[in-house]
Amino acid sequence: MKNILKSTLAILGVLVTFSSCNNSSNSNKKSGALASNVAEKVYVAPGEHDSHYAFLSGGYSGNLTVYGLPSGRMFKEIPVFSQFPTSGYGYSEETKPMLNTSHGFVPWGDSHHPDISQTNGEIDGRFIFINENNTPRIAKIDLTTFETTEIIEVPNSAGNHSSSFVTENTEYVVAGTRFSVPIPQRDMPISEYKGNFQGALSFISVAPETGNMDIKFQVLMPGFNYDLSHPGRGKSHGWFFFTTYNTEEASTLLEVNASQNDKDFIAAINWKKIEEYVNNGGGTMMPANYAHNVYDEHTHTATSTMKKEVRVVNPSEVPGAVYFLPTPKSPHGCDVDPSGEYIVGNGKLSANLTVHSFTKMLAAIENKKFAGEAYGIPILNFEDVLAGVVEQPGLGPLHTEFDGQGNAYTTFFISSEVVKWKLGTWEVLDRKPTFYSVGHLTIPGGNSRKPQGKYMFAMNKITKDRYLPTGPEMEHSAQLYDISGDKMELLLDFPTHGEPHYAAAMRADLIKERSKKIYRLEDNKHPYAAKSDDDTKVVRKGKEVHIYMTTIRSHFSPDNIEGVKVGDKVYFHVTNLEQDFDVPHGFAVLGQNTSELLVMPGQTKSSVWIPTKVGVWPFYCTDFCSALHQEMQGYIRVSAADSSTPIKWSLGEDIE
């Protein structure tokens, strides 16, 4: 108890020091002329397009939001791990399987670190991957449709946090566990954590053409916490780096007990070596149970398959594949510079930033200079792998990004600032405050060999007075900086949705050209699609009633339906016949116990309704689709369960 008190007091002391220092450097107040100059830099005239896309994780919203830079305007919220009544995602029959897991249907998720697919170390804008932290999963979003098309559950993982980062050619999307847990899961005393719990680092292969994900292998590491990770690139391609904390292997009061070791580790994993081992039959197939959910763009339907085994690899079985690099004080972010030479460990409780050298690491391994080992994994000497130290840049370093010009930018949570420093000389070049308590930062093209410079934005955890107040709960704030000059320049402050942990951004051109406008109706392979008014019908199968319905400006077909009974399971299969850009139709029926459907041109979506009351109930189009949108409506007659009203339907004439 005394310990806690002491450390709390110490942190408070530091906070006071740094916040007072911050006030003096507050350059937020600009003169009018200067301010208008800044305004021009973020002004995107009406009708013009932003130059960059930014994809911000939604954190506890479970989603991914799409922004434009430099305007900071939000364009779309892409539902990923959470039900989304706006479109019916996770409510419609087609998308419910997307949220299936080994724990059953999970309606919510905590999305963290988006990363865009790469080819030859450069981001290619085909897919974006994002991890779910709570019930470990990795999702893939197709950037031609901006829809989630695949979600794979990660077994043996818990707190899927050091994820989801892709290798240079998108060979793998990597998902590391934050919590170590018993593997396989079993009933055991928590106090026996040490030496018994393990941490699974999962390498999920991505098929080059389709992007289909499959867990190739999991490395079962010692029972530390694996915080963040990044791939090697260029010369270090083939390696992956993970920060660890709680190398003390504590299971309780981690804020103190996991902060005792002077140094934790960065785990360096030679995945090429393990891949080769696995390709030669290495590792063991372990029984498992995890969901693999795939959305098919042609059937407009997701299927969920339970997978029953996963290949696990014990690192001690693959000599030379895994090493530990001592890194001070519970490092958080683990960032690799564009050349692949420098690995930055952002020791969140350290006053200094530690940078390791990949070349030195290889030399130390070559010379077999080890400081010891942990669970059979060699530990290198801190001094042997150290490239340099950025001295006293700020307090609470979390994450570093690079501009491709030899500079690095690190966020400091406690001192609430971004610090620019030089790779190689380790000198601090500039610092700018953030508002307030910044977590991640993003430079377009960040996790790649070729960052796209120009802009950097910081995503903050605390908003306070930045915007008009909205009661106790506020959206988080982000700040956009121009980094094209010697000094960073604050350009814009914009609110974000949920809690954006990290973001991926890139120049707009590649993605913009490929973005789809409609789904082709002739390619619609949905089993319940009605592709013209002639295909519409109502079919009873026992207690199930299937309504094959079409929408086109401005009517439903059919729009009068009879013969449905209380307690029937009524499926509205709604096909949007439009083939025109941005003409969705919606569907809602009075008393529906799920969400509405928002159906894109050429698409089919299904909503289930179990009527509980006799009556004539209206349904209507929820999207203001046309001048006659208010006329886009219909009636469904619900008769008593024992009635003999026959199934009938019509459009444009009375039901006979």
Add this chain to the structure above:
Amino acid sequence: MKKASIIMIIGSMLLLGLFKFPLWNIMLGAPQYPEPLGMNIYVDGIKGVQEFDLQNIDGLNHYIGMKTIPKPGEMWEFSLFPKVILGMVLLGVIIGLLGYVNKVSYKFFIGWFLFMSILGVLGMYDFNNWLMDYGSNLDPHAIIKVTNPDGTPMSYKPPLFGYQKLLNFDVTSLPHIGGYLMFVGMSLTLVAFWLGRKESLKKATE
């Protein structure tokens, strides 16, 4: 006369472009259609500029009671016009060849040109009649009925040539590549005539 005949052959053959490229193009832009909808008019039918343009034009026009854009089988013009064009090309080439071997005089060249011009004017007249019918022969049960200030139903006839505002649409009607090739081709036959005439005058003075 050889040079003139070759130009005559080339000129009449340029009409073949009509089988590959549209004769005419009508674009319809509106606030909701920043990327305008468009129809390309070929000698054998009408096609959308973008894949679904015709479907979308029809979808919008049903509000004001316009008929759908005719399919090739629904207008006799689309089966006759290709034959006429092909016939004129053949005729032009034959005249050119005969001119080349001095079997016909240059006057045949202007003859072909005048004949083609008459057919062209007839074609335009017919096209304009169709536009008139398309734009004003409206379904009496149309959802939206717009009248002129004098109470007569408004016509949605697209312009034969140039720009016109129709309700919320900006309509532009202009020749397309096929049409331009035809005009160039026809002009070339005039050039052929002029060259042939100059040559024969020169011969006469010698």
